[in-house]
Amino acid sequence: MLRVENLDVYYGGIHALKNVSISVPRGKIVTLIGANGAGKSSTLRAISGLVRKKGKVFHDGEDISSSSPEAITAGGLVLVPEGRKIFPHLTVYENLMLGAYVRNDRSGIDETREWVYDLFPRLRERAWQKGGTLSGGEQQMLALGRALMSRPNVIMMDEPSLGLAPLLVKEVFEIIAAVNAEGVTLLLVEQNAFAALRIAHHAYVLEVGRIVLEGSGEELLADGRVREAYLGG
């Protein structure tokens, strides 16, 4: 579904990503874990065309290595940026409608919005509230709902649990699992390795810009090195 081959990213003189290759099969949740500054966010930003890169990216068999971010989103590969990045001065409804910016089928958009409202009933209740007045968990729902509005087949999420209370973290991961159950493929970047590995079908461990380990979620949960480095022994 999504395949990344030999990705390199430089920030000035810093070699941030070194020869990263990952593959995300259709309908699965794949997670990328690693410490601060390992290059997790850079990987997502490079895939979505927001930073300059070397290497190849294929989405749905199509080479999108040199496509613009707009074209990549329109093609069904959507990024939910770190820190949620909802539009605080627009209403929940307007936020969602902007998610459907790349579509022009009016009735289809209304249908998708109903589907998102059914998935997150709290967004329906707060449809006319400004995005900035929502709680952290609700904002995460909105960010995910907004991404779903373009009817993507792959969603990339950058640190969905960042800055959320433990109870909400659990809720967010339940939401992610629910979205996946609807047939959406997910590439998830997380610092909260434990929660991410539990729902992931496959996982990669990134260390200073390099993939050092990969395996199924359960395998990595049981792996001694991962336990020591990311799960607190």
Add this chain to the structure above:
Amino acid sequence: MYESRTKRLNVAAVALLGFFLWWAQGNLDGYKIQILNLVAINIILALSLNLIYGFTGLFSLGHAGFMAIGAYVSSLLILPAAQKEMIFLLEPLVWPLSVLQAPFFVAVLAGGVAAALFGLLISLPVLRLGGDYLGIATLGFAEIVRVVANNLSGITNGALGLKGIPNHANIWWNYGWCLFTLYFIARLVNSNFGNVLKAIRDDETAARAMGIDVLRCKVVSFSIGAFFAGVGGALMASLLTTIDPKMFLFLLTFNVLMIVVAGGLGSLSGTVIAGVVITVLLEWLRFVENPVTIGSFHIPGIPGMRMVIFSMALLFIILFRREGIMGMREITWNGIIGVCRRKGEKDRD
């Protein structure tokens, strides 16, 4: 039902304004009429800057440049050929311009279109810059326009400027354009495209992740803002009947910026209120520049004292009420009716 009520109230408000202007024309002296005219023009200018800065988040300091372009283009189109021949002393006006004539409405429109074209031209390189850098680049643009106007004697008459511009910009033209600007920009910011602009302002990365072509939307917003700045400049030239490059210094941009910030970035009603208040204050405060005698003390007049007061006022606004008079809120008919109804219920209790 709400929509038709809003429409009726809008028509009533415009009629009321029309009645007031009609009354003003018959009963107020020339000086007060002039201030009323300036109010309308300043509102046009501030609305256009609010579209660029308040709604799209582009910190632009190039308004004086767009105004200058609008002012020169439309003035050259309405100046009679004989007058042109008389004022161009240094160098005669180049050929097509020396005979070209247009009715006032077309001239103002042409001024706006010329400003928009320049906006389009500079926006492609300049809008790739963000934040403060954009401010510096657009400020540079405005200075370039001024310096060119100062030296291109064959078109602008250099430092002598244009004199005897026909005074077509009466109260009806100015308020007509002002209402059109308000209507157009209000429709724009409440449309889907308006939401896109606000999204870009709120978070550019997220907007790009939505598949929004950020640069293109910025260019459109910037050019529309430039168009109305050009219109404002054109009207101002005809109102003052004389323009020269010195008129389009940074101070002009600063006045407009002050109205936008005081009214509230991202609030059209705030801009209108601040446009009225600040334009009136700018005139009224002239007394602080006059010589004063208190007892045996004599303080000579200090030119520029008004601007000191205004700069301090702006400082206080930024320190204590950064969101301006209205913040991002708007005054709407539904809002007013809601407040009245609540008050009515309270009075009954």
